[in-house]
Amino acid sequence: MLRQISVAFLVLGCTTLSILASGQTAVSWKMKPSPLQTRWAKEVSPSNALPEYPRPQMVRPNWENLNGIWQYAITSAGDQTPPPSFNGEILVPFPLESALSGVQKTLQPDQRLWYKRTFNKPAAKGKDRVLLHFGAVDFDAAVFLNGKKIGTHTGGYTGFQFDITDQLKDKGNELVVSVLDPTDAGDNPHGKQVLQPRNILYTGSSGIWQTVWLETVPAVYIDGLKMVPQVDQQHLDLRVNTPGNAAGYTVEAVASSNGAVIGTIKGKPNTDLQLPVPNARLWSPNEPFLYNLTVKLLYNNKVVDTVGSYFGMRKIEIKKDENGQERIFLNGKYTYNLGVLDQGFWPDGLYTAPTDDALKFDVLAIKSMGFNTIRKHVKVEPARWYYHCDKEGILVWQDMVTCPNNSADARKNFEKENAATVAQCFNSPSIVCWVLFNEGWARYDQQRLTETMKQMDPSRIINGHTGENYDRESPKDPNEKWKSSDLTDIHDYPGPGIAPALPGKARVLGEWGGVQVKTPNHQWNEADGWGYISIPAAAFARKYGFMNKHLKIFEEEGLSGSIYTEPFDVETEENGLISYDREVIKVPVAELRQIHSAFIPPTSDVAAAFIVKDIDTTNPDNQYATMLDAYNKGKKDGPFLQQLAQMALRVNDKPNATKISNDYIGQMKAPLTRSQMAFINKFTTSSRDKGFALLMDNRDQINKTLGQRQADARLMTIIYSEEIKPYVQDAAARPDWNKIEAKTKQYGAPGEEIFLRAKTIHLLNQKDWDNFAATADQYVGKCAAYIAPNELNTYAWTVFENISDPTHLNNAANWCQHLLKADNNPAYIDTYANVLYKAGKKDDAIANEEKAVELAPSSDKKTYQDILDKMKKGEKTWK
Numbered sequence: 001m002l003r004q005i006s007v008a009f010l011v012l013g014c015t016t017l018s019i020l021a022s023g024q025t026a027v028s029w030k031m032k033p034s035p036l037q038t039r040w041a042k043e044v045s046p047s048n049a050l051p052e053y054p055r056p057q058m059v060r061p062n063w064e065n066l067n068g069i070w071q072y073a074i075t076s077a078g079d080q081t082p083p084p085s086f087n088g089e090i091l092v093p094f095p096l097e098s099a100l101s102g103v104q105k106t107l108q109p110d111q112r113l114w115y116k117r118t119f120n121k122p123a124a125k126g127k128d129r130v131l132l133h134f135g136a137v138d139f140d141a142a143v144f145l146n147g148k149k150i151g152t153h154t155g156g157y158t159g160f161q162f163d164i165t166d167q168l169k170d171k172g173n174e175l176v177v178s179v180l181d182p183t184d185a186g187d188n189p190h191g192k193q194v195l196q197p198r199n200i201l202y203t204g205s206s207g208i209w210q211t212v213w214l215e216t217v218p219a220v221y222i223d224g225l226k227m228v229p230q231v232d233q234q235h236l237d238l239r240v241n242t243p244g245n246a247a248g249y250t251v252e253a254v255a256s257s258n259g260a261v262i263g264t265i266k267g268k269p270n271t272d273l274q275l276p277v278p279n280a281r282l283w284s285p286n287e288p289f290l291y292n293l294t295v296k297l298l299y300n301n302k303v304v305d306t307v308g309s310y311f312g313m314r315k316i317e318i319k320k321d322e323n324g325q326e327r328i329f330l331n332g333k334y335t336y337n338l339g340v341l342d343q344g345f346w347p348d349g350l351y352t353a354p355t356d357d358a359l360k361f362d363v364l365a366i367k368s369m370g371f372n373t374i375r376k377h378v379k380v381e382p383a384r385w386y387y388h389c390d391k392e393g394i395l396v397w398q399d400m401v402t403c404p405n406n407s408a409d410a411r412k413n414f415e416k417e418n419a420a421t422v423a424q425c426f427n428s429p430s431i432v433c434w435v436l437f438n439e440g441w442a443r444y445d446q447q448r449l450t451e452t453m454k455q456m457d458p459s460r461i462i463n464g465h466t467g468e469n470y471d472r473e474s475p476k477d478p479n480e481k482w483k484s485s486d487l488t489d490i491h492d493y494p495g496p497g498i499a500p501a502l503p504g505k506a507r508v509l510g511e512w513g514g515v516q517v518k519t520p521n522h523q524w525n526e527a528d529g530w531g532y533i534s535i536p537a538a539a540f541a542r543k544y545g546f547m548n549k550h551l552k553i554f555e556e557e558g559l560s561g562s563i564y565t566e567p568f569d570v571e572t573e574e575n576g577l578i579s580y581d582r583e584v585i586k587v588p589v590a591e592l593r594q595i596h597s598a599f600i601p602p603t604s605d606v607a608a609a610f611i612v613k614d615i616d617t618t619n620p621d622n623q624y625a626t627m628l629d630a631y632n633k634g635k636k637d638g639p640f641l642q643q644l645a646q647m648a649l650r651v652n653d654k655p656n657a658t659k660i661s662n663d664y665i666g667q668m669k670a671p672l673t674r675s676q677m678a679f680i681n682k683f684t685t686s687s688r689d690k691g692f693a694l695l696m697d698n699r700d701q702i703n704k705t706l707g708q709r710q711a712d713a714r715l716m717t718i719i720y721s722e723e724i725k726p727y728v729q730d731a732a733a734r735p736d737w738n739k740i741e742a743k744t745k746q747y748g749a750p751g752e753e754i755f756l757r758a759k760t761i762h763l764l765n766q767k768d769w770d771n772f773a774a775t776a777d778q779y780v781g782k783c784a785a786y787i788a789p790n791e792l793n794t795y796a797w798t799v800f801e802n803i804s805d806p807t808h809l810n811n812a813a814n815w816c817q818h819l820l821k822a823d824n825n826p827a828y829i830d831t832y833a834n835v836l837y838k839a840g841k842k843d844d845a846i847a848n849e850e851k852a853v854e855l856a857p858s859s860d861k862k863t864y865q866d867i868l869d870k871m872k873k874g875e876k877t878w879k
Contacts (some may be wrong), residue, residue, distance in 0.1 A: 317461075686722070
């Protein structure tokens with residue numbers, strides 16, 4: 001039976017870990033503090049960091065796991081050779097930024113991360129080769145062995161390997177890996193990873209984040225399998241790939257079930273074979289039946305290589321139901337895809353699950369709640385995650401990792417990684433749908449890329465654009481919106497909603513829900529927690545049931561699938577049905593299963609491993625009076641004060657919220673944690689608050705950590721309210737700007753910036769054009785990088801319309817240069833052209849206005865063309 005044979009391979013592989021561990025010395029690794037921790041984190045140690053065989057669909061016994069303690073160093077990105085010394089220890093394969101790595105540092109775009117460890121040469125005989133495998137390294141990796149560079153790889157989500165045989169020595173092989181990862185500051189697909197986490201964007205996962213391992217193979221070996229189930233033809237399309245010269249070699253594949261041989265095939269490697277599977281037992285969420293597959297490589301009828309694998313026979317397609325509705329059909333039967341948006345983040349391991357049991361738990365949890373589908377959102381998981389989906393039985397919609405921007409390099413990387421993702425995940429029967437674009441994020445050539453994906457894999461559904469309705473630049477014609485896609489797909493928060501009906505396409509709701517339900521004591525950062533809508537725990541079960549009744553109406557109207565946001569909270573995004581630490585479920589599981597049974601009967605029992613506790617539906621704020629009394633009697637520990645301050649704010653007791661938050665902030669000491677920074681930023685509303693001084697003293701670090709200049713924004717709001725607003729509330733006011741400047745100067749850069757901005761806007765509103773232009777030039781000169789493009793455009797256009805002085809016009813033209821660096825928007829180019837034209841630079845003006853006409857959307861082309869015609873005729877373009 002497949003599962004017995006596969007497990008035997010995996011157990012055999014695990015025994016090799018002790019060989020590796022014997023070469024390691026005592027270590028001082030320790031998990032770093034984390035706002036939340038899953039129950040599996042305590043099981044992690046240097047001797048058992050993800051010891052399972054990492055590739056369940058191509059298993060060999062001769063392997064060694066290189067996970068464990070490595071040395072690490074962080075240097076300048078320009079350093080091309082390993083550093084002479086290393087900073088300390090890191091636990092591979094946990095990302096640098098994770099608590100489980102033992103480091104928990106952010107890799108900056110101008111830095112390079114280095115890894116180093118030693119190992120002995122694996123046992124080999126004759127012409128055997130030794131392969132070095134990396135499950136995934138984010139993003140740009142270079143690998144050195146014994147001082148020699150053996151290869152490079154770009155792409156943060158797919159595996160790669162090198163033949164290292166010729167560089168090996170018997171003992172003490174030194175392996176060094178260098179990594180560049182700009183996270184969201186480069187042209188690399190990075191999913192939801194960012195340098196400054198916020199809202200729907202989360203902490204980065206730089207460097208090695210999947211298993212590293214060695215494998216011993218013969219000189220010619222099985223390098224890969226490609227399997228396509230052909231249910232109607234009763235066979236499995238099979239290709240057995242080998243590298244190099246395979247002349248004289250043959251392959252033999254045997255499919256079996258319960259120890260009985262089902263079908264065999266012999267043939268040449270690197271050719272398309274058909275393995276008979278008569279009267280197949282079909283794979284589905286209700287019965288995730290898997291066949292065992294043994295593949296042998298032979299030379300002169302002698303077996304030289306063997307791998308263990310598995311496959312599932314299933315068929316996915318779009319067909320009309322008995323009512324003529326286009327539907328998703330699995331194995332010839334309409335199957336509603338009831339799913340969740342799974343992002344694959346962990347509070348302790350970030351992109352890397354603490355253990356394989358934790359990885360499996362997520363699949364079991366989703367299935368136990370009564371879903372049959374997972375949309376894996378802009379992340380590619382380790383092979384073992386897909387193995388658990390295959391084995392447990394859940395349908396997977398696999399997203400491509402989003403194109404990061406519109407540059408040529410970004411698009412090149414996106415298409416390269418799409419092809420690698422499809423190839424790597426191709427054999428998993430649970431994957432039934434590839435998802436190309438999400439909500440218009442850096443979308444381009446949608447039809448071409450959708451059709452390319454269909455050519456790569458004609459056996460699955462292709463979702464060319466999920467959440468198309470969020471794409472501001474989408475085509476006007478509905479028939480063009482999902483061109484060549486098998487689905488029409490919208491997002492609706494909180495929803496639900498239904499996508500339009502188009503011929504040949506099934507309708508799905510690619511995202512919906514997003515209801516925030518807070519789980520006290522199980523939150524990543526209470527001060528920053530958010531959701532699309534927020535409701536109390538006591539009201540959520542009823543709300544969720546009500547929403548699903550509406551969803552059922554849409555299903556009856558023709559909806560074939562829906563993806564709820566989301567199964568688990570992720571950092572500050574608290575939309576999950578389960579808390580981020582996987583401890584608290586927000587609707588009892590029996591009630592969830594009952595709600596979901598309106599769409600599909602549960603496909604399994606609640607898993608024994610699915611251990612969670614029901615959320616406390618009593619309002620925690622009911623305890624406010626008791627907790628406040630304890631505070632007044634002297635209870636002042638930090639976690640208590642943090643919780644009580646949040647509670648005071650919720651019950652609108654602002655005086656006590658200020659008092660309690662000041663007590664808590666007064667206990668804080670540098671270095672501040674991200675949670676403390678967010679708390680300070682939220683509760684500091686006056687220069688008299690204790691947090692004000694901390695914001696001033698730590699503004700650069702808080703800006704960097706929280707993003708979006710949150711410390712500066714908070715400081716400027718307070719400075720404006722206290723030092724400027726009283727004097728400019730009347731648009732006709734004539735304030736003493738020198739006096740105001742003297743007051744704001746004490747606050748340094750934030751004071752200077754808000755002073756110049758307030759003065760600029762006030763003079764603009766007063767139509768004091770000359771003073772406005774002079775002040776705006778000061779403001780732009782000092783703060784251009786922080787001024788919103790629309791605001792900067794308004795300043796330049798105001799000068800163009802109202803001022804003829806050449807100095808002011810030339811200054812405005814310089815402002816536009818900053819503007820165009822930020823955004824090559826045709827409206828901004830038009831402003832620049834008009835300013836140049838009025839300043840007497842006709843040729844430059846015409847050249848830029850021609851560019852504006854070329855780039856303009858059709859609705860604006862005539863306006864810009866009329867201006868261009870006036871410029872060419874020498875006519876005024878201003879009133």
